[in-house]
Amino acid sequence: xxxxxxxxxxxxxxxxxxxxxxxxxxxxxxxxxxxxxxxxxxxxxxxxxxxxxxxxxxxxxxxxxxxxxxxxxxxxxxxxxxxxxxxxxxxxxxxxxxxxxxxxxxxxxxxxxxxxxxxxxxxxxxxxxxxxxxxxxxxxxxxxxxxxxxxxxxxxxxxxxxxxxxxxxxxxxxxxxxxxxxxxxxxxxxxxxxxxxxxxxxxxxxxxxxxxxxxxxxxxxxxxxxxxxxxxxxxxxxxxxxxxxxxxxxxxxxxxxxxxxxxxxxxxxxxxxxxxxxxxxxxxxxxxxxxxxxxxxxxxxxxxxxxxxxxxxxxxxxxxxxxxxxxxxxxxxxxxxxxxxxxxxxxxxxxxxxxxxxxxxxxxxxxxxxxxxxxxxxxxxxxxxxxxxxxxxxxxxxxxxxxxxxxxxxxxxxxxxxxxxxxxxxxxxxxxxxxxxxxxxxxxxxxxxxxxxxxxxxxxxxxxxxxxxxxxxxxxxxxxxxxxxxxxxxxxxxxxxxxxxxxxxxxxxxxxxxxxxxxxxxxxxxxxxxxxxxxxxxxxxxxxxxxxxxxxxxxxxxxxxxxxxxxxxxxxxxxxxxxxxxxxxxxxxxxxxxxxxxxxxxxxxxxxxxxxxxxxxxxxxxxxxxxxxxxxxxxxxxxxxxxxxxxxxxxxxxxxxxxxxxxxxxxxxxxxxxxxxxxxxxxxxxxxxxxxxxxxxxxxxxxxxxxxxxxxxxxxxxxxxxxxxxxxxxxxxxxxxxxxxxxxxxxxxxx
Numbered sequence: 014x015x016x017x018x019x020x021x022x023x024x025x026x027x028x029x030x031x032x033x034x035x036x037x038x039x040x041x042x043x044x045x046x047x048x049x050x051x052x053x054x055x056x057x058x059x060x061x062x063x064x065x066x067x068x069x070x071x072x073x074x075x076x077x078x079x080x081x082x083x084x085x086x087x088x089x090x091x092x093x094x095x096x097x098x099x100x101x102x103x104x105x106x107x108x109x110x111x112x113x114x115x116x117x118x119x120x121x122x123x124x125x126x127x128x129x130x131x132x133x134x135x136x137x138x139x140x141x142x143x144x145x146x147x148x149x150x151x152x153x154x155x156x157x158x159x160x161x162x163x164x165x166x167x168x169x170x171x172x173x174x175x176x177x178x179x180x181x182x183x184x185x186x187x188x189x190x191x192x193x194x195x196x197x198x199x200x201x202x203x204x205x206x207x208x209x210x211x212x213x214x215x216x217x218x219x220x221x222x223x224x225x226x227x228x229x230x231x232x233x234x235x236x237x238x239x240x241x242x243x244x245x246x247x248x249x250x251x252x253x254x255x256x257x258x259x260x261x262x263x264x265x266x267x268x269x270x271x272x273x274x275x276x277x278x279x280x281x282x283x284x285x286x287x288x289x290x291x292x293x294x295x296x297x298x299x300x301x302x303x304x305x306x307x308x309x310x311x312x313x314x315x316x317x318x319x320x321x322x323x324x325x326x327x328x329x330x331x332x333x334x335x336x337x338x339x340x341x342x343x344x345x346x347x348x349x350x351x352x353x354x355x356x357x358x359x360x361x362x363x364x365x366x367x368x369x370x371x372x373x374x375x376x377x378x379x380x381x382x383x384x385x386x387x388x389x390x391x392x393x394x395x396x397x398x399x400x401x402x403x404x405x406x407x408x409x410x411x412x413x414x415x416x417x418x419x420x421x422x423x424x425x426x427x428x429x430x431x432x433x434x435x436x437x438x439x440x441x442x443x444x445x446x447x448x449x450x451x452x453x454x455x456x457x458x459x460x461x462x463x464x465x466x467x468x469x470x471x472x473x474x475x476x477x478x479x480x481x482x483x484x485x486x487x488x489x490x491x492x493x494x495x496x497x498x499x500x501x502x503x504x505x506x507x508x509x510x511x512x513x514x515x516x517x518x519x520x521x522x523x524x525x526x527x528x529x530x531x532x533x534x535x536x537x538x539x540x541x542x543x544x545x546x547x548x549x550x551x552x553x554x555x556x557x558x559x560x561x562x563x564x565x566x567x568x569x570x571x572x573x574x575x576x577x578x579x580x581x582x583x584x585x586x587x588x589x590x591x592x593x594x595x596x597x598x599x600x601x602x603x604x605x606x607x608x609x610x611x612x613x614x615x616x617x618x619x620x621x622x623x624x625x626x627x628x629x630x631x632x633x634x635x636x637x638x639x640x641x642x643x644x645x646x647x648x649x650x651x652x653x654x655x656x657x658x659x660x661x662x663x664x665x666x667x668x669x670x671x672x673x674x675x676x677x678x679x680x681x682x683x684x685x686x687x688x689x690x691x692x693x694x695x696x697x698x699x700x701x702x703x704x705x706x707x708x709x710x711x712x713x714x715x716x717x718x719x720x721x722x723x724x725x726x727x728x729x730x731x732x733x734x735x736x737x738x739x740x741x742x743x744x745x746x747x748x749x750x751x752x753x754x755x756x757x758x759x760x761x762x763x764x
Contacts, residue, residue, distance in 0.1 A: 113200055115139055115237060119341065120353045121334050123360040124544070130334035137249025138351060142232040145259050148267030149247055150231055155299040156271050158192040162227055166193045166218035193218040196234045240270065241277030254282050254322040264306065264314040268293035283322040325407040329367040332402035332412045333358050336542055344546060344555045351549040356542050357396035365652035366390065366399040369645045374404050377641060382634040383625050387413040388649065389522045390621040393533035394559055397542045398619060418504060418518040419609045419626065423476045424602025424638065425497070425515030427528065427574060430473055432488040432496040434570050440470040440577050449479045451510045456482045470577045474585030476601060481513035499565045501527035501537055515602060525613055525622030531574050531598070532615040534663040535566035572664020579662065582614065590614055590643035592650055596662045599646070601638030608632055612642035617660040619653055621646055
């Protein structure tokens with residue numbers, strides 16, 4: 014048997030002895046022949062007398078870390094490239110990319126080119142980078158993207174630094190987007206925080222950097238970024254918060270603007286001035302750190318307190334800006350590019366008007382139960398020079414000068430008197446101030462007193478309701494309505510006797526404009542605010558055409574009305590509207606239960622209307638047109654005529670003393686006996702004789718008749734639907750009183 018000795022004793026293998034060992038090795042099968050792997054023999058080396066493995070220890074760990082980091086970077090780069098390719102393929106072709114146009118801005122300026130307001134979705138115009146205060150771009154770069162001029166749209170260093178800081182803080186404290194990325198996001202993308210949006214933002218940033226210069230990118234960003242309070246761009250924000258152009262902001266204000274970019278609403282200086290200033294100090298520190306400003310500059314800037322921003326747009330000029338925006342579509346259609354609107358408004362007069370209205374309300378509003386006021390002033394061509402639509406634009410944007418329609422009260426009477434003058438009467442014509450009944454209507458004077466025979470000039474200056482009611486029926490309600498429309502009233506007017514007291518509602522602007530033909534010699538003054546509209550490059554889109562207004566009133570009638578309405582101020586109900594050094598004329602108006610009080614008056618330079626009342630129609634505490642409105646009118650007109658050379662009203666001439674004499678002198682003076690006799694005698698055939706022997710002819714060319722004949726004619730010609738004609742001079746007991754101008758003796762005895 015193999016493996017046994019002859020004597021039967023088993024011999025065990027031995028590993029001792031060199032020859033025997035070698036034989037055993039020679040007999041051992043090679044592992045490769047068995048399909049296995051050869052054992053790996055570890056090499057050892059001696060380091061400072063010690064033997065250790067080459068794959069262990071500190072340096073081996075470092076080498077392995079570097080190796081796997083490179084591997085991870087490689088695979089991360091491949092993954093990132095895949096993500097970019099994938100989301101990039103979902104975007105439109107780069108050749109179709111284009112920077113969207115900035116929404117158009119409407120810049121509204123006054124007659125001298127001074128800015129009134131900006132309108133449009135941006136809230137302000139775009140201005141070149143070189144025109145801005147240099148502090149603005151420096152502050153924004155310092156706090157938002159300090160490596161702006163060195164990166165290529167995406168800043169890996171800045172991104173890594175921001176992420177590291179966020180990790181250390183445990184929350185998001187710093188963003189990693191560059192200014193270019195922010196511009197791309199604002200212009201092209203939604204605010205969704207998704208991986209796709211972030212990738213697209215980076216791709217668009219690369220595209221912007223390849224297409225535009227750094228300065229162009231920065232300018233686009235500063236002119237489009239949101240600064241809160243509906244302000245897009247630094248110009249809008251500067252106007253909104255500091256009431257100045259971005260060209261003029263100082264270091265502190267620039268830091269506040271840059272601070273807003275972090276949280277425009279939360280850090281608004283209008284809502285949170287303390288928070289805005291705290292953030293601004295961080296901006297200033299960053300500017301100092303990066304060498305934009307010195308330590309002294311920073312110290313001075315942090316010690317300054319910018320003017321407190323108002324919570325909302327304020328100022329009466331915004332009423333005018335709203336009017337412009339209402340009219341713009343009809344004049345030029347949709348606004349597709351930046352435009353400049355030149356208005357007729359005078360900013361100096363606008364401030365004076367706002368000051369006068371607000372001062373009156375602040376002083377007497379609560380005491381007199383008045384909460385609102387309005388003012389509009391126009392020149393002889395209808396150009397609006399000032400408009401105040403309410404007490405405070407920030408509280409109420411409703412324009413009471415243009416959109417509110419109220420009863421004008423006695424301020425409507427000049428149209429009644431002028432219509433009667435066209436029928437042949439004169440300022441010296443005499444009517445009887447006595448109880449009057451027109452159908453079921455019995456108008457009464459304000460003081461419930463009756464003065465007997467009075468001239469038209471005296472009746473108008475004292476605003477006698479009974480005389481106005483008689484004149485309506487003399488001229489005919491329909492004729493009065495036609496006259497008022499011819500002068501400029503556009504609202505519907507009821508053609509009944511009560512229009513003598515201004516019962517039909519009109520707006521303040523149309524009422525004021527309708528007084529202008531008296532001041533300009535008889536020409537219609539269509540109220541207008543927009544003078545010219547041009548593009549930013551100067552191309553004219555619109556220019557008004559009011560150079561040749563129609564003639565609506567004869568110069569003679571205008572002169573007579575000027576004389577009578579001047580008496581309202583010199584000796585009548587409007588004495589508080591006196592204007593030193595200037596001939597002025599006007600009319601007071603007060604509606605039933607003191608709901609509305611008006612004064613509309615004019616010089617040869619301006620026609621101005623003032624209204625006071627309450628939006629809910631509540632009664633005031635006995636406020637009349639000759640009170641608060643007349644006072645405010647005088648204050649505004651005094652400021653408006655400062656430094657101008659006085660000019661007489663058309664048809665009057667001379668100085669103020671001549672005017673006072675011609676309109677009746679002081680308050681106590683009655684109409685002259687000569688006037689009474691002249692009117693009583695009339696012409697040989699009963700026609701009214703005008704000063705200078707003028708024979709008045711009505712618009713149809715027919716000679717005028719005695720007033721009672723005119724009344725009878727109006728009765729016969731009246732439509733069946735009109736209010737029945739009046740009974741003149743009937744007392745409370747129904748007994749007829751003495752009629753005006755019955756005899757010369759009657760006239761003499763009543764003086």
